[in-house]
Amino acid sequence: MVFKLQMRSNINESPKSLPPAPWKLPILGHLHLLMFSLPCHRLTELAKKHGSLMHLQLGELSHLVVSSPETAKEVMKTHDTNFANRPFLLVAEIILYNFLDIGFAPYGGHWRQLRKVCTLELLSTKREQSFRSIREEQYYRSVSFIKLLPVISGRRAKFERFHHDLDAMLQSIIEEHRSSKANPKDNNDVTDDLVDVLLNLQDHGGLEFPLTTDNIKAVILDMLIVGTETSSAAVEWAMSEMIKNPKILEKAKAEVRQVYDRTGDVNESDLHKLKYLKDSNYWNEAESFNPERFINSSVDYKGTNFEFIPFGAGRRRCPGMSYGMATVELSLAQLLYHFDWKLPNRMKNEDLDMTKAFGASGRRKRDLYLILIPYHPPCVG
Ligand code: HEM
Numbered sequence: 001m002v003f004k005l006q007m008r009s010n011i012n013e014s015p016k017s018l019p020p021a022p023w024k025l026p027i028l029g030h031l032h033l034l035m036f037s038l039p040c041h042r043l044t045e046l047a048k049k050h051g052s053l054m055h056l057q058l059g060e061l062s063h064l065v066v067s068s069p070e071t072a073k074e075v076m077k078t079h080d081t082n083f084a085n086r087p088f089l090l091v092a093e094i095i096l097y098n099f100l101d102i103g104f105a106p107y108g109g110h111w112r113q114l115r116k117v118c119t120l121e122l123l124s125t126k127r128e129q130s131f132r133s134i135r136e137e138q139y140y141r142s143v144s145f146i147k148l149l150p151v152i153s154g155r156r157a158k159f160e161r162f163h164h165d166l167d168a169m170l171q172s173i174i175e176e177h178r179s180s181k182a183n184p185k186d187n188n189d190v191t192d193d194l195v196d197v198l199l200n201l202q203d204h205g206g207l208e209f210p211l212t213t214d215n216i217k218a219v220i221l222d223m224l225i226v227g228t229e230t231s232s233a234a235v236e237w238a239m240s241e242m243i244k245n246p247k248i249l250e251k252a253k254a255e256v257r258q259v260y261d262r263t264g265d266v267n268e269s270d271l272h273k274l275k276y277l278k279d280s281n282y283w284n285e286a287e288s289f290n291p292e293r294f295i296n297s298s299v300d301y302k303g304t305n306f307e308f309i310p311f312g313a314g315r316r317r318c319p320g321m322s323y324g325m326a327t328v329e330l331s332l333a334q335l336l337y338h339f340d341w342k343l344p345n346r347m348k349n350e351d352l353d354m355t356k357a358f359g360a361s362g363r364r365k366r367d368l369y370l371i372l373i374p375y376h377p378p379c380v381g
Contacts (some may be wrong), residue, residue, distance in 0.1 A: 101218035306335030339372040
């Protein structure tokens with residue numbers, strides 16, 4: 001099994017036109033098959049048995065599961081718009097203002113407009129720098145809320161209470177921005193941040209669909225939750241894999257220190273010099289961590305090579321790809337540059353537990369605890 005991709009489709013196809021499927025239960029469909037182990041592992045087993053294209057019924061939605069890059073390309077060509085819709089999630093309905101964000105918006109004009117705003121106004125290179133301060137500030141304000149997400153276990157009343165608190169926080173952020181816009185003298189910040197940009201678009205954007213305040217709140221949540229969860233999960237896994245494979249850790253550390261030792265300043269502008277760090281953990285022997293496989297390889301991560309699609313593919317592929325890559329690479333470069341790392345309590349590297357948690361961003365099941373030893377660069381005292 002070299003590749004696996006789950007695609008969603010709610011087309012009412014007749015059973016005859018659907019690809020092969022495992023046996024299913026009357027109401028659950030195939031849900032029971034994914035409940036007792038990690039979906040990615042279970043799907044791999046099922047694909048081995050049923051072929052490179054199978055059909056799974058999960059509740060009311062029909063899913064196509066594709067397990068080879070060639071089949072994926074073919075299927076995307078013929079069914080592209082069907083895969084542009086998201087599955088229904090109660091948590092997204094309640095927390096994201098009835099799907100008013102980008103990530104869960106149904107495919108159509110409204111989503112297209114938000115996606116354009118996101119790509120051109122929020123995640124453009126020009127904006128990236130000016131958003132750094134708000135990302136940090138708002139990240140800390142909301143992190144305690146975000147941490148609660150996995151604890152909430154599927155009940156409408158709990159989601160609604162959570163949404164109520166989150167909404168109050170977002171409302172106060174918006175009001176603060178409105179009032180500092182109205183009183184520019186009290187405001188020391190000269191650059192527009194993410195909220196300012198969205199409020200400006202709401203007031204003067206000339207958009208096809210009006211940008212409501214709920215829209216703005218939902219988009220802020222997308223940027224905070226999607227943007228931080230995915231990047232931090234990637235950093236956490238990369239660190240775990242390197243701790244488990246000390247030779248790789250040494251190589252990555254040596255490269256980072258060779259590039260940055262001259263100044264001691266780990267900045268974004270020299271990231272392109274790090275060849276080894278542009279890692280990942282999929283593919284041939286998909287379960288083994290082997291960054292070497294990407295060196296001199298023509299396969300990239302941008303969504304056209306279906307062997308490797310960490311950011312998705314097609315119309316809904318991740319608009320935060322460049323930003324996410326920069327965040328992950330810079331965080332790893334800083335962690336590797338400034339510290340040496342070891343496991344606590346004389347734990348052996350090979351004993352590090354690598355179990356994945358059940359969930360969308362695929363985090364570690366158990367937190368990663370490491371001892372850090374500061375590194376003193378030769379040039380900077
Ligand atoms: C390493 C970091 C990241 C990874 C691995 C990642 C991965 C993904 C994936 C797999 C998707 C679904 C794509 C599909 O359905 O085909 C997605 C969607 C999305 N991502 Fe990311 N992402 C990352 C960082 C970010 C950042 C930093 C932001 C914004 C600040 C962001 C914003 C979004 C949004 C808004 C969507 C929904 C797009 C839509 O539905 O049209 N992501 N991401």
